[in-house]
Amino acid sequence: MVAERELNLAELAYTQIRRMILEKELPGGMSVVEGRLADHLEISRTPVREALMRLAAEDLLVKQGSRSFAVRNVSATEFFQGIHIREILESEAINLSFDRLDRKVLENLRREVIELGETPEQTAAQWQLDDRIHLMFPKVSGNTVLLRSINELRTLTRLCEVSYPLGRVPASTREHLAILEALLDGDSTGAREAMVMHLRNVATDCMDILRGG
Numbered sequence: 001m002v003a004e005r006e007l008n009l010a011e012l013a014y015t016q017i018r019r020m021i022l023e024k025e026l027p028g029g030m031s032v033v034e035g036r037l038a039d040h041l042e043i044s045r046t047p048v049r050e051a052l053m054r055l056a057a058e059d060l061l062v063k064q065g066s067r068s069f070a071v072r073n074v075s076a077t078e079f080f081q082g083i084h085i086r087e088i089l090e091s092e093a094i095n096l097s098f099d100r101l102d103r104k105v106l107e108n109l110r111r112e113v114i115e116l117g118e119t120p121e122q123t124a125a126q127w128q129l130d131d132r133i134h135l136m137f138p139k140v141s142g143n144t145v146l147l148r149s150i151n152e153l154r155t156l157t158r159l160c161e162v163s164y165p166l167g168r169v170p171a172s173t174r175e176h177l178a179i180l181e182a183l184l185d186g187d188s189t190g191a192r193e194a195m196v197m198h199l200r201n202v203a204t205d206c207m208d209i210l211r212g213g
Helices: 002-022 034-041 045-057 076-100 103-116 124-141 144-159 169-184 188-210
Strands: 061-063 069-071
Touching: 002 034, 002 045, 002 144, 034 045, 045 061, 045 069, 076 124, 076 144, 076 169, 076 188, 103 124, 103 169, 124 144, 124 169, 169 188
Parallel strands: none
Antiparallel strands: 061 069
């Protein structure tokens, strides 16, 4: 019973810390202190330690000294390489899933995009909606390798400091709507093109940030 409880707490710690990393509560390069996280999550250190080791194995954390970790920093080069591969894979995911997509789900996502787009700041709800939109296609496609690959690349690109520059919510709202509306119109080619354009626009905005624009 105790072992099962520890396992559940370790899973809880993993889920919460992973979310904090991907939603930038723990930005790239930040030291991750086991004791502080345990206090924040209100659980003991053992499950937190197990969660940190799991996240390190997934390359979200890197070792910092003998007993501590830091959130991984992703270079600009890795980011742009990841975006390029995402263009190919996410476009194909739309192609493979097109005939299986649920119209009601698409309509609900469209409504949520519009509602959340009224808030210009990046919120946790917007991060989660972004995940649901981008991962919907590989999930529906039934291709588990494609899903795993896209998920890993999304994690990689999100870890980059400039991956979601300030003020990108209005643009992402328009771009996500273009994808969803093309799908609702039965336009597979248009949806794939809208996805590629969305990812290229993210890359362009990030390049502008790097150039000081």
